[in-house]
Amino acid sequence: MNDLRTNAPRIESLQQFIKYLLVGGVNTIISAAIIFVVQAAGARPVVANIVGYAIGIALSFALNSKVTFRTAVTRYSAIRFLIVMLISYLANLVTMLAVLHVTHAPYFAQLSGIPVYVIVGFLGNKYWAMRER
Known part of the structure; x- marks a missing residue:
């Protein structure tokens, strides 16, 4: 029983790390798609990159707050x-x-x-x- 209690923080950290990787993967796909769509719509590559990364950072913050770390x-x-x-x-x-x-x-x-x-x-x-x- 003590093993479960002492291992619980490690298990939680591992689960959070896996969620962090998954959120990062989803975020990367969405950010890249936004960059390509904005660029295809006629924006210059630098502008498309800035838009995609700005949305990606906001999305990463929101998803990691709610999904990975479950914080306000x-x-x-x-x-x-x-x-x-x-x-x-x-x-x-x-x-x-x-x-x-x-x-x-x-x-x-x-x-x-x-x-x-x-x-x-x-x-x-x-x-x-x-x-x-």
């Missing part, structure tokens, strides 16, 4: 979420540049940053941005 949507959690996303992106960028410097393999370097972005984002959201207060 507040102005403060939204600001913290944006900060976590920025830190995640910077961690991704630093990783990509470091791997590129060592390997001189740009595609491998790009792929290397993705897990860093996901893990930093998950941990930042779980323990800071969307933590129950």
Whole structure:
């Protein structure tokens, strides 16, 4: 019985991480579709990208608040979420540049940053941005 209680937080974290990955996958598909639709409608690629990412970030915040972490949507959690996303992106960028410097393999370097972005984002959201207060 003690094993179930001591493992419960780990199981919950694993379930949240799986939900986080699923939300990220759905969000990526929807954001890409928005980018392509806006671009097909005549917008320049940069404008389409900005629109798609802006909607994607808002959707990610809403879905992760409700589905993954089950927290209230507040102005403060939204600001913290944006900060976590920025830190995640910077961690991704630093990783990509470091791997590129060592390997001189740009595609491998790009792929290397993705897990860093996901893990930093998950941990930042779980323990800071969307933590129950």
